[in-house]
Amino acid sequence: MTHPLFTKHEDTLQKALTAVETRGYWSPFVEMPSPKVYGETANADGEAAFKALLNTTFDLDQPSTGETVGAEISPFGFPLGVRYPKADPDSLIAAAAAAQRDWRAAGPQAWIGVCLEILARVNRASFEIGYSVMHTTGQAFMMAFQAGGPHAQDRALEAVVYAWDQLRRIPADAHWEKPQGKNPPLAMRKRYTVVSRGTGLVLGCCTFPTWNGYPGLFADLATGNTVIVKPHPGAILPLALTVRIARDVLREAGFDPNVVTLLATEPNDGALVQNLALRPEIKLIDFTGSSQNGTWLERNAHQAQVYTEKAGVNQIVIDSVDDIKAAARNIAFSLALYSGQMCTAPQNIYIPRDGIRTAEGIVGFDEVAQAIAAAVQKLVAEPARAVELLGAIQNEGVTQRIDEATKLGRVLVESQTLEHPAFAGARVRTPLVLQLDAANDHAQFTKEWFGPISFVIATDSTAQSLDLAGAIAAEHGALTLSVYSTNEAVLEDAHEASIRGGVALSINLTGGVFVNQSAAFSDFHGTGANPAANAALADAAFVANRFRVVQSRVHVEPKAAPAVAG
Amino acid sequence: MTHPLFTKHEDTLQKALTAVETRGYWSPFVEMPSPKVYGETANADGEAAFKALLNTTFDLDQPSTGETVGAEISPFGFPLGVRYPKADPDSLIAAAAAAQRDWRAAGPQAWIGVCLEILARVNRASFEIGYSVMHTTGQAFMMAFQAGGPHAQDRALEAVVYAWDQLRRIPADAHWEKPQGKNPPLAMRKRYTVVSRGTGLVLGCCTFPTWNGYPGLFADLATGNTVIVKPHPGAILPLALTVRIARDVLREAGFDPNVVTLLATEPNDGALVQNLALRPEIKLIDFTGSSQNGTWLERNAHQAQVYTEKAGVNQIVIDSVDDIKAAARNIAFSLALYSGQMCTAPQNIYIPRDGIRTAEGIVGFDEVAQAIAAAVQKLVAEPARAVELLGAIQNEGVTQRIDEATKLGRVLVESQTLEHPAFAGARVRTPLVLQLDAANDHAQFTKEWFGPISFVIATDSTAQSLDLAGAIAAEHGALTLSVYSTNEAVLEDAHEASIRGGVALSINLTGGVFVNQSAAFSDFHGTGANPAANAALADAAFVANRFRVVQSRVHVEPKAAPAVAG
CATH class of the missing domain: 3.40.605.10 (Aldehyde Dehydrogenase; Chain A, domain 1)
Structure with missing residues (x-):
């Protein structure tokens, strides 16, 4: 059969x-x-x-x-x-x-x-x-x-x-x-x-x-x-x-x-x-x-x-890194890939305003922000190469959102219009990166700005960054959370924040894996545990309620003999 | 651990x-x-x-x-x-x-x-x-x-x-x-x-x-x-x-x-x-x-x-039986057990108005109805024994509903008030059985009359009985459906009706199993497929969405060597 x-x-x-x-x-x-x-x-x-x-x-x-x-x-x-x-x-x-x-x-x-x-x-x-x-x-x-x-x-x-x-x-x-004792079983x-x-x-x-x-x-x-x-x-x-x-x-x-x-x-x-x-x-x-x-x-x-x-607000918490350039390259790629139009693309990047520890000592907030900005600029410097990463902007709503977002704060990287070498009419825009402050701009960065729009946000401390990350994921939804830290205790706190936020965590991505990427059969895409999604791709809960079971029952001859009276 | x-x-x-x-x-x-x-x-x-x-x-x-x-x-x-x-x-x-x-x-x-x-x-x-x-x-x-x-x-x-x-x-x-080809794996x-x-x-x-x-x-x-x-x-x-x-x-x-x-x-x-x-x-x-x-x-x-x-409307379809008395005994027990206050207790009993086939030939509608009525009366004839089956009525709402239901049609079995031999103030009422007609009383028997209230309903044919059973389960909900038939084709139709109604089917219960009973680990209680319940007890869907999974990922050293260039 x-x-x-x-x-x-x-x-x-x-x-x-x-x-x-x-x-x-x-x-x-x-x-x-x-x-x-x-x-x-x-x-x-x-x-x-x-x-x-x-x-x-x-x-x-x-x-x-x-x-x-x-x-x-x-x-x-x-x-x-x-x-x-x-x-x-x-x-x-x-x-x-x-x-x-x-x-x-x-x-x-x-x-x-x-x-x-x-x-x-x-x-x-x-x-x-x-x-x-x-x-x-x-x-x-x-x-x-x-x-x-x-x-x-x-x-x-x-x-x-x-x-x-x-x-x-x-x-x-x-x-x-x-069994029914001395009687035949049912x-x-x-x-x-x-x-x-x-x-x-x-x-x-x-x-x-x-x-x-x-x-x-x-x-x-x-x-x-x-x-x-x-x-x-x-x-x-x-x-x-x-x-x-x-x-x-x-x-x-x-x-x-x-x-x-x-x-x-x-x-x-x-x-x-x-x-x-x-x-x-x-x-x-x-x-x-x-x-x-x-x-x-x-x-x-x-x-x-x-x-x-x-929708959701994906976030990156930078606490400390060995190599800031490697981290910045990885982050910049995540921002540029398909012009940030992935549901997993990061938006908020939290950096303590007093700077971060690196293998080469403390690096100031501005320097970290500039490292990310420079990495983004480098990725899109050559239009013919850039368009193979950026693709095109899906619709006018996104380009309008870029223009609107430009007014939100200090511009670290301007969004530029590029000519596509193969498609004259292609709608190509490079990523916009802005600087915001956790103290003043909460209303702006707690909502999703879908498209190539990201915010480098100054916080009081990594503790505040993680508090924000967990709370924003829980309240506004998130599909990804990324953390950079060389400190095991901070990584444990990041894990706790990801649990509070119900969001998947990526740790110290500096190589060939990007936070936007989610691998079938291994990574759960979405958790169903925050407002970004009420289900995960895929798990038992995604399928178990798509069918039901209807049973029937009818008497048949017992297979066992009745128990001998004891 | x-x-x-x-x-x-x-x-x-x-x-x-x-x-x-x-x-x-x-x-x-x-x-x-x-x-x-x-x-x-x-x-x-x-x-x-x-x-x-x-x-x-x-x-x-x-x-x-x-x-x-x-x-x-x-x-x-x-x-x-x-x-x-x-x-x-x-x-x-x-x-x-x-x-x-x-x-x-x-x-x-x-x-x-x-x-x-x-x-x-x-x-x-x-x-x-x-x-x-x-x-x-x-x-x-x-x-x-x-x-x-x-x-x-x-x-x-x-x-x-x-x-x-x-x-x-x-x-x-x-x-x-x-694997990354010639490069080390991720x-x-x-x-x-x-x-x-x-x-x-x-x-x-x-x-x-x-x-x-x-x-x-x-x-x-x-x-x-x-x-x-x-x-x-x-x-x-x-x-x-x-x-x-x-x-x-x-x-x-x-x-x-x-x-x-x-x-x-x-x-x-x-x-x-x-x-x-x-x-x-x-x-x-x-x-x-x-x-x-x-x-x-x-x-x-x-x-x-x-x-x-x-709530739901549980139903019994009687098409044909070998031994009408055995069937009636089983049905009567189901009606009397805990005074019909089980969510699985039958309410509607459909019998073709032209009667049913038995081992002893065609038995008329009235005779089938009387067999059920007699079986109920016999079960409750001796109060001391009856109360061990009936228990007591949980609340006054149920007794009021019995009184209200009495006006709905021809009374086959009156509900009596019994004295409990051990508890003087016990609220004990025997089952009420009424005769209704599928042609006239649809508005009454398509709703739940919770308590010891059941309806013997005359239908044009078993086909109509099964149509009613499937449609009422699908629209008004049901936890149980029971069918009596000696005809394999009718049993297959009953199976189809149970699928349409999303309701568990019991076939030819004449012995020690009653339609009200549902055995853990074997019987699914409820299906989640009709309005009586949005879940079954128990299945994967009942548990899989009560938790979520939050993951983290971090780079580690590969275990495999890079592939040799081919």
């Missing part, structure tokens, strides 16, 4: 199970866009496939009104011109309900097998998806390929394996036999049926449509639910490609492809989303986006299990 | 882990009030201990205003006269916060060990707790002992073992090492800290204070949370005894006993509970009670994870 797609991918599944238990390094999807792995012509083919999609109607055989929608514009300076079949939410809900019965009845091994086959095919489309991520999010190609391709696939597989880890614990049946056969919740709604974001969208999509599918994928209107294409692959696999495996559908929309789709999110048929919602929208869902979509990732 | 209480109870824990995986019969707590197990004088000692509590102030060394509260009245006809230390919710929240830090830091093995030690001692107090359950809930002694003692302890242990099953999957640390040590949510609030009910209260209490404790136990004002004593034992164990194990506190209240404590339930410090709420209050918590206590068990 094992599903052939389950058998086909069982080896990967077993390795993934071991990986989430031991949490060492593991990835089945190769992150380097290597011709040896993906094929000699994979890059060129993927780019050509992406270009062939431009200014056409996206081919997707699902319920549609017959009209088309779509208004994506590449942050690198041109409209994509892709039009998607317009769908009526009512039709998608009805189609999902019709697809549900056979899908639910297929059971866990079929759900898992289909998910793993979808992922294998999505992996093969990594270049096409990579270019589509690049030209919707503004990520430079290397990041778009890695984060939008293999790393997103890793996170999806992680959700699938967590689902399987829970599903496999539910026995299909059991023999229950209760014996029953029990049957346990995993029942999916119904239809899930995945609400994508415009910066990491696949990385943030896949975990909910695959967690829903892996637990037998149907899914409506509603991408951000600014980043539809990567999820449209994914949905098309998923539908192909479902169809080939004998299922109604409407198990997964796409709801493409025009910008300003807030009312449509709110109406859909409250529909009684929608039992699961996965959301990445603003705190306002995420909190609205948490407080209003009572009929659904709601998983949110929202 | 293993906690001694963990070591002491590890064998029980391992057996419980096996039990929840295989779901056969298992129980570590003996359900028979046997002198051989509990001691020759255990019953007498327990009753004496209970009586010694009457008309005294309950000894509980926790933050108090210095005043006392308490107005419990035994359904068997006398006021308990027990006064409890009055506590200010602010003080209990502050005390829980103060106790939290050391308790959280102690870690999973200490939490589990302490829980198991508390349970072992609660088990030894089963007689005292049994009498206190009897004289608060109105259960006859045997049920009060079993359901309030060993069976409640089983459900508590089940929650603890599910918690451990999730906690043990979080490694304390990991070595992560990512290597990090990662540390994973289980972080409890904070303070849990357990809101008890007046019919099964321990059975329904323990799972949340022990799930919270087992995941490192502190807990405020707020019993129903009508059934404080069983939970007060439990809290006192828990505090003793905590104190002896070196913890602040305010990890668990009692909030005893006077009747009409709704406003107090609502204020407390919205406090930001309350991160977990476990509630058993009315749909109105449960839904209010689900919709308003956004700062907390909320687990509810609410």
